[in-house]
Amino acid sequence: MSDWWNTKTLAQLSPQEWEALCDGCAKCCLHKLEDEDSGEVFYTKVRCRYLDEEACRCTDYAHRSVLVPNCIALDRDNVEGLDWLPSSCAYRLRANNQPLPQWHPLVSGNKSSVHDACISIRGRSISDEYVHPDGYDEHIVTWVE
Ligand code: SF4
Numbered sequence: 001m002s003d004w005w006n007t008k009t010l011a012q013l014s015p016q017e018w019e020a021l022c023d024g025c026a027k028c029c030l031h032k033l034e035d036e037d038s039g040e041v042f043y044t045k046v047r048c049r050y051l052d053e054e055a056c057r058c059t060d061y062a063h064r065s066v067l068v069p070n071c072i073a074l075d076r077d078n079v080e081g082l083d084w085l086p087s088s089c090a091y092r093l094r095a096n097n098q099p100l101p102q103w104h105p106l107v108s109g110n111k112s113s114v115h116d117a118c119i120s121i122r123g124r125s126i127s128d129e130y131v132h133p134d135g136y137d138e139h140i141v142t143w144v145e
């Protein structure tokens with residue numbers, strides 16, 4: 001099936017297809033702040049220190065949940081409840097039965113298209129090694145929805 005990403009449900013994906021569905025934007029590796037009263041989530045440009053910003057890849061994927069206890073591994077059972085994921089996230093789109101956008105590497109056939117379309121965080125984040133958690137609110141961004 002040539003466009004399996006738009007025709008299969010998340011539950012029908014093989015493990016390899018599940019991994020391939022990720023667009024590599026790395027927005028989910030940014031720190032987020034939640035308004036205690038409204039529950040609204042705000043993204044900051046502060047990234048997890050284990051992210052390679054240029055590659056938009058985790059530098060220790062195998063041990064990520066040990067290194068960062070609140071690093072959540074997406075799976076079929078939890079993805080639909082994760083409404084803090086960015087609206088562009090492929091898992092969120094497919095959970096809502098929406099098609100992948102043209103810039104998604106699976107659609108474009110080009111791994112760089114997520115960066116070329118300025119969807120990824122490449123070149124516009126700062127490592128949490130350099131920001132005190134009390135100062136995250138100074139780095140809230142509007143380019144993640
Ligand atoms: S936000 Fe979604 S599509 Fe983007 S890197 Fe994270 S899991 Fe992958």
Ligand code: SF4
Nearest residue numbers: 029048051058064071
């Ligand atoms: S541990 Fe890896 S996957 Fe988890 S938030 Fe950090 S960079 Fe992202």
